[in-house]
Amino acid sequence: MLPNPRRRPLRAIVALFAAIAFALLLMPAPSSAQAIGYVHVKVVKAGLVIGGGAGSGVLSYRGRSYPFSLSGLTLGITAGATIGRLDGWATGIRDISDFAGSYSSVGGGFALVGGVNGVQLRNQKGVTIVLRGAKAGLELAANIGAITIALK
DSSP states (O other), X not given: OOOOTTHHHHHHHHHHHHHHHHHHXXXXXXXXXXXXXXXXXXXXXXXXXXXXXXXXXXXXXXXXXXXXXXXXXXXXXXXXXXXXXXXXXXXEESSGGXXXXXXXXXXXXXXXXXXXXXXXEEETTSOEEEEEEEEEEEEEEEEXXXXXXXXX
């Protein structure tokens, strides 16, 4: 029995795709590839129209932990004082030094003894941090601000 001439091109295409897939598997990952960092923060803040806060946290990035401190000012609807624990993630990190710096923020929250908080931060190096979590105290906040993060 003679081989079907229609199957030869199909076999060639399958072999070509298999070779490409194998070559892609062998390629090393670029060293500048971005990875997601996980962020845990404890922060204390207070204010009336203008607010201030300070805290500390840990960035878990590529299997290592990097402690950091943060401080900042906010402007907007701010009244009260709270203590909060926030968790989230950081994206856009190419090098660990990209994480430190000045961030602009947009956030808000509410607490009457206990409450919720959320904030999104972005720095000039393209790093974005999104945080959410619980807080305790008395506060109503919807504001913009500037936050400085320093690696310890």
